[in-house]
Amino acid sequence: MWVSVIVRPQDEASTFATTSKASPMSESSCRCGPARSFHISRRKSLAALFGAGFAGAFAGAADSASAGASLTPPKPEDERFMRLAIAEAAKGDFPFGAVIVRDGDAFASGRNLGITHDDPTAHSEMMAIRQVIAAGRTDRLRGATLYASGEPCPMCMGAIIWCGIGRVVFAASIVELATKIGQIMVTSEQVAAATPFTTIGITGGVLAAESLALFKG
Secondary structure (H helix, E strand, C coil): CCCCCCCCCCCHHHHCCCCCCCCCCCCEECEEEEEEEECCCCCHHHHHHHHHHHHHHHCCCCCCCCCCCEEEECCCCCHHHHHHHHHHHHHCCCCEEEEEECCCCCEEEEEEECCCCCCCCCCCCHHHHHHHHHHHHHHHCCCCCEEECCCCHHHHHHHHHHHCCCCEEEECHHHCCCCCCCCCCCCHHHHCCCCCCCCCEEECCCCHHHHHCCCCC
C-alpha cells in the first residue's frame, strides 16, 4: 500500500529565507527558491516521505555503477548539446538549464523557473519534460538523451527514469553544485542504482567549469 506524506512547518512564513533573483547564491538557497529551515537528516527525510526501506536503498546504494546505472564516456556531440543547456541556464531564475535530444534533434528545452512560477518543482529538467508532455509527444522521451547543466536532483532523476529517457549527460556534479547552492546529496547514479527495472546511461563532467561559472558570488 502506498502512503503519501506531506511535511509542512508549523509556521511556514518563519522558515523562509529572503531571496531574490539578484541575491548571491549560497548554501542557504536551493534551486527551488528560498531555503526552508528544516533541521532533519537526509535519511530521516526520505524515511518520512517514502518509508525506511526506500531511504535505506538510497543510503546503501553503491558508489559504483550497478543494475540501474551505466556510466558512459562522453560522445563527440555532447559538448555541442551541453552548450545549449548552459545557454538555457543563463536565462533561468537559478542557473540550471536542460535540453532533450533524440536522433540529433534538440526538440525540447527548459530553464529553472522556480521563482517566476512560484513552483519549487520548476527545475529545468522538469520544465523540458513538461514541454514535451504538453505537446502530446511523450513517446519521443523514450530512449532520448537529456542534457543538464547541473546533475539532476532526485526528483528530476526520478521523472527522467519514469519517462523512459535513455541517457543523462550533466555538466556540474551535485558535489560541485553543493559548493554554490543547496543540494539534496543523492546522486543521479544512486537514484538509478535503486531502480532495478531499467538501466539508464549517465555521463558527467561535460563542460562543468562553464556551468559553475554561471553562479555569481
